[in-house]
Amino acid sequence: MKLSPSLLSADFGRLLDEALSVQAHVERFHWDVMDGHFVPNLTFGPPVVNALRNRLALPFDIHLMIDSPAVYAPQFDVRPQDTILFHIESDDAPERVLEAIARTSASAGITLRPGTSLQSIAPYLDHVSMVLVMSVEPGFGGQAFIPEALDRIRALRQLIGDRAIEISVDGGINAQTIRSVIEAGADIAVAGSAIFGASDRVAVIAELRKAAA
Ligand code: DX5
Ligand code: ZN
16 A cells, blocks of 8 residues: 555645654655635646655655646656546547647546546546545545545546556545545555644544554
8 A cells, every 4th residue: 555645635845854753654746736716625737746855755646726727737747656637527638638648758637526427537537547536525635535535446446447546545634535446446545634734644644544554
């Protein structure tokens, strides 16, 4: 299992220090980019993520909860191990977004809201290396895990077949829910409030790994 802490729940005044406080204990970093249109919340965009890119060693997963992802994806200074994830419900044609991400050094990933049909992403699976299953409605950290995500992970495993695609799960992941998502077939667990809401992040990360094992 890989852990990808979401910086959404970190102290934005100390973003670099917050990321560094967990970097030695996790596999990736998850950046929640929100535009106040696609979701009713605003966070950060390319200038902030790019400023941190060269200061951190781990791969970035950039979760675009925005409209016009084809316009903004190329503005991220990404590396080959990074992934840019876009929502199938965004207002750009998926083909255009995939073309835009292909012009960067990153891999493409796709994600969908809890209520969106899994079939909607099926035509694009040959062009992505990661699918992000949302286990909360996108927009805010600290929400409760939606249990229907477990059936969705299992169905997605079937749909993926033998393609080399990692399944990541995002929303409501904590020591109580992490085992179920790994058992259902997830490769990567995203956790925001569970990690950055705790004073001892390293202890929480160890607890998450123990709960998942
Ligand atoms: C929600 C974001 C998540 C969020 C998860 O829109 O996509 O990445 O940070 O937060 P927790 O782990 O607190 O549910
Ligand atoms: Zn996210």
